[in-house]
Amino acid sequence: MEHSYQEVLAHGAFLAMGEELPSCPEAEASLRCLMRGNAQYLEHRHNPSELSDLIRLTTAHEGQHPYAAVLCCADSRVPAEHIFGAGIGDLFVIRNAGNVLSPAALGSLEYAAAHLHVPLILIMGHRGCGAVVAALQKHRESGALGDLIAEVTLGIGHAHDPRQAERNNLRRSLEGLGGSALLRDLADRGKLGFAGAVYDIRSGAVELLLNEE
Numbered sequence: 001m002e003h004s005y006q007e008v009l010a011h012g013a014f015l016a017m018g019e020e021l022p023s024c025p026e027a028e029a030s031l032r033c034l035m036r037g038n039a040q041y042l043e044h045r046h047n048p049s050e051l052s053d054l055i056r057l058t059t060a061h062e063g064q065h066p067y068a069a070v071l072c073c074a075d076s077r078v079p080a081e082h083i084f085g086a087g088i089g090d091l092f093v094i095r096n097a098g099n100v101l102s103p104a105a106l107g108s109l110e111y112a113a114a115h116l117h118v119p120l121i122l123i124m125g126h127r128g129c130g131a132v133v134a135a136l137q138k139h140r141e142s143g144a145l146g147d148l149i150a151e152v153t154l155g156i157g158h159a160h161d162p163r164q165a166e167r168n169n170l171r172r173s174l175e176g177l178g179g180s181a182l183l184r185d186l187a188d189r190g191k192l193g194f195a196g197a198v199y200d201i202r203s204g205a206v207e208l209l210l211n212e213e
């Protein structure tokens with residue numbers, strides 16, 4: 001599973017700003033760090049990250065400087081920090097069922113990018129996503145859950161295959177980032193990169209989403 005980080009980041013930049021692709025070495029380093037964390041998780045099956053009193057007190061005193069923002073599913077089998085080997089202060093994580101780019105999720109990502117200066121936004125779907133299955137099977141739900149499934153239904157588009165539906169839903173959230181003037185501006189100035197990925201809840205592997213998929 002060797003993917004070009006540059007290619008992925010270029011894809012993210014493409015979503016934000018058209019044909020001119022700025023390089024964002026910080027985003028590339030951030031993505032590399034995430035993928036290295038996942039590789040270590042796959043090798044050792046545990047999270048060796050910093051959870052000490054010291055890091056807790058240090059971040060409480062000095063503030064947070066996460067190296068990436070991640071929007072992923074609320075599914076309990078998708079624990080973002082663990083699968084990336086991340087600890088306190090490492091990742092700014094937003095989760096909801098179906099990794100929908102809701103106004104609250106987008107606002108949170110804008111906060112992370114503008115105020116915490118994360119160089120990378122990763123949106124991560126996953127295999128076996130219940131929200132995607134519910135949308136595929138046209139489950140009728142009422143209330144806010146119905147609204148959520150309606151969003152995922154828009155995300156999956158015309159897909160019938162669950163894997164394609166997961167990718168479509170992820171891609172919709174990824175493309176939605178381009179609707180933020182604030183995020184676009186940061187990407188235009190080479191300060192922010194975007195990437196998409198799919199997490200396999202069986203193997204534990206994170207697979208980057210590439211342009212052609």
Ligand SMILES: [Zn+2]
Binds near residue numbers: 097
């Ligand atoms: Zn899910």
